[in-house]
Amino acid sequence: xxxxxxxxxxxxxxxxxQKKKYRDLEDMYYVEGFHLVEEAYKAGVLLEVFxxxxxxxxxxxxxxxxxxxxKKLATTDTPTNIIGVCRKRHYDKIEGNHILLLDEIQxxxxxxxxxxxxxxxxxDMILLSENTVDLYNSKVLRATQGLYCHIPIMNVVAKESIxxxxxxxxxxxxxxxxxxKDLYTIDKSDLTKYCLIMGNEGNGVRTEIKNMxxxxxxxPMKNLVESLNVGVACSILLxxxxx
Amino acid sequence: xxxxxxxxxxxxxxxxxQKKKYRDLEDMYYVEGFHLVEEAYKAGVLLEVFxxxxxxxxxxxxxxxxxxxxKKLATTDTPTNIIGVCRKRHYDKIEGNHILLLDEIQxxxxxxxxxxxxxxxxxDMILLSENTVDLYNSKVLRATQGLYCHIPIMNVVAKESIxxxxxxxxxxxxxxxxxxKDLYTIDKSDLTKYCLIMGNEGNGVRTEIKNMxxxxxxxPMKNLVESLNVGVACSILLxxxxx
Numbered sequence: 001x002x003x004x005x006x007x008x009x010x011x012x013x014x015x016x017x018q019k020k021k022y023r024d025l026e027d028m029y030y031v032e033g034f035h036l037v038e039e040a041y042k043a044g045v046l047l048e049v050f051x052x053x054x055x056x057x058x059x060x061x062x063x064x065x066x067x068x069x070x071k072k073l074a075t076t077d078t079p080t081n082i083i084g085v086c087r088k089r090h091y092d093k094i095e096g097n098h099i100l101l102l103d104e105i106q107x108x109x110x111x112x113x114x115x116x117x118x119x120x121x122x123x124d125m126i127l128l129s130e131n132t133v134d135l136y137n138s139k140v141l142r143a144t145q146g147l148y149c150h151i152p153i154m155n156v157v158a159k160e161s162i163x164x165x166x167x168x169x170x171x172x173x174x175x176x177x178x179x180x181k182d183l184y185t186i187d188k189s190d191l192t193k194y195c196l197i198m199g200n201e202g203n204g205v206r207t208e209i210k211n212m213x214x215x216x217x218x219x220p221m222k223n224l225v226e227s228l229n230v231g232v233a234c235s236i237l238l239x240x241x242x243x
Numbered sequence: 244x245x246x247x248x249x250x251x252x253x254x255x256x257x258x259x260x261q262k263k264k265y266r267d268l269e270d271m272y273y274v275e276g277f278h279l280v281e282e283a284y285k286a287g288v289l290l291e292v293f294x295x296x297x298x299x300x301x302x303x304x305x306x307x308x309x310x311x312x313x314k315k316l317a318t319t320d321t322p323t324n325i326i327g328v329c330r331k332r333h334y335d336k337i338e339g340n341h342i343l344l345l346d347e348i349q350x351x352x353x354x355x356x357x358x359x360x361x362x363x364x365x366x367d368m369i370l371l372s373e374n375t376v377d378l379y380n381s382k383v384l385r386a387t388q389g390l391y392c393h394i395p396i397m398n399v400v401a402k403e404s405i406x407x408x409x410x411x412x413x414x415x416x417x418x419x420x421x422x423x424k425d426l427y428t429i430d431k432s433d434l435t436k437y438c439l440i441m442g443n444e445g446n447g448v449r450t451e452i453k454n455m456x457x458x459x460x461x462x463p464m465k466n467l468v469e470s471l472n473v474g475v476a477c478s479i480l481l482x483x484x485x486x
Contacts, residue, residue: 109352113472122465147468184486222365222485225390229356232478235471239479242465243427 002064003050011069014050014085018075020134023088029136030085031146032074037084039146045089051082058084075138088136091154094161096124099170099195100238103129103158103205105230110201111135112143113231119147121238126151127195129158129209162195162212170195172214174205175233180218183240191241198234245307246293254312257293257328261318263377266331272379273328274389275317280327282389288332294325301327318381331379334397337404339367342413342438343481346372346401346448348473353444354378355386356474362390364481369394370438372401372452405438405455413438415457417448418476423461426483434484441477 003011014030016022023029028047031040034057040046041058048061052070056062071079100123105111111133118126133140135153162172171194174180197213199205204227205213219228219236227233246254257273259265266272271290274283277300283289284301291304295313299305314322343366348354354376361369376383378396405415414437417423440456442448447470448456462471462479470476 113475116468117471117475119466120462120464120468120471143472145469150466150468219363219482220485221363223362223393225359225363225393226388228363228478229359229386229474231472232356232360232475235475236479236482239462239482242463 002066003069004066006069006072010063011065011073014073014083017085018138020137023134023136027088028085029088029141030073030083031141032076032083032138033080034082036141036146037082039149040084040086043149045086045149047085047087049082049084053081057082076142089152091125091152094125094127094154094165095152097193098122098124098241099127099165100125100234101127101129101156101158101161101195101197102132103197103209104131104200104203105198106133106201108133108137108139109143110229110231111140112145114198114234115144115151115153116147117231117235117238119150121235121242123151123238126153127156127158127161128153129156158206158209159212162197162209165195166212166214169193172212173197174210174213174216175218175237176210176216177218177224177227180216183217183219183237186217186240188241188243194241196234196237196241198230198237201230245309246312247309249312249315253306254308254316257316257326260328261381263380266377266379270331271328272331272384273316273326274384275319275326275381276323277325279384279389280325282392283327283329286392288329288392290328290330292325292327296324300325319385332395334368334395337368337370337397337408338395340436341365341367341484342370342408343368343477344370344372344399344401344404344438344440345375346440346452347374347443347446348441349376349444351376351380351382352386353472353474354383355388357441357477358387358394358396359390360474360478360481362393364478364485366394366481369396370399370401370404371396372399401449401452402455405440405452408438409455412436415455416440417453417456417459418442418461418480419453419459420461420467420470423459426460426462426480429460429483431484431486437484439477439480439484441473441480444473
């Protein structure tokens, strides 16, 4: 059997998952393309797949759909052949010594890029503050290239988490172009347990959060540009902290 | 007088500049929003502006247009109040000791991000290979936040430029995840004159270009991710080369 109608209940339910509201309600999301589906499968979060080809790739419930349906499910201009429905993962505790807290990051591409860099440079856990773009937004998932499956990511209330991290001996690190410490010369021996905070693209870290930082860094530049892209700045900081 | 018709010859000409073909033909492009227009003005490339408000901001030819026209000229969902028509700048010679060559970069956001980082970390000139996304694409210009005005950028045939750079004593630097030198430990004394090459998002640097490199770097990672975002990788390399 192959589904060809948008009126099919399964398809109607799937399409709803394009909205955050329904992703939250159903505790599910979907990914597009073989690579992302495979990563979800390896991570044990793949529930079922919808695909155009008959060949079965994953031992989960597999439903055939027409090209037309796939086109409607696709969130890109170039639809893929396979879509994977996944369950969200949940974490209730901060674990690890190297924590990254993202405060109100808005651009899906930036969040995806940062997740890739966080995995590469050995961050143990990512915390997303209130008002950060949804991790399960299709653009974010695509930009992570599946690496979101390789790191625990938790939604938090920023202020509460920072207070708890402080109590547990984490050094809270922010950035400050004017008064921060030169990143080329920082002493990393004090930073065995840290939480690095990166802020919103336009406004940076909120003042009330900034005020909670124990130390601020500054990325030395030859020419003072107003700011680097937040994904770039975050990645350079993680690269240096990982040295 | 205020232009309200899309049939107006000036507006028809402007709209054509949304296409690379016409930007090349006219040797012009346009930028949107006060910040980008101001940067173009400071750089001496602003030819004329089209705006919604009556107040004159720049001493160039200023034409009033209706909100409707501005909406049609806008390449974003949220139209700005001002558009600036600019002349392209041209360079015929590679100058400076720190050169960045981008080989077939496709994503406008990545090119914009890289330009910002290149200015920040003291690159003297950026070379764009054949098949690189057009610098004057509106998404690229927006992503540079106007910093494209602060650095010479030249379109080149990659292979020819590299040969010429080699003859002039530049060390040609590439990246190689498998056989590259660990970026944490490189000796920068040999790198007073260099050209760093960064490649396409999907395929990396073309093999024939890669083979011309004198040295290859590798960004050390805690977890081997398939690749970092090219804007991130390029920025980390420039950050480290600028140390």
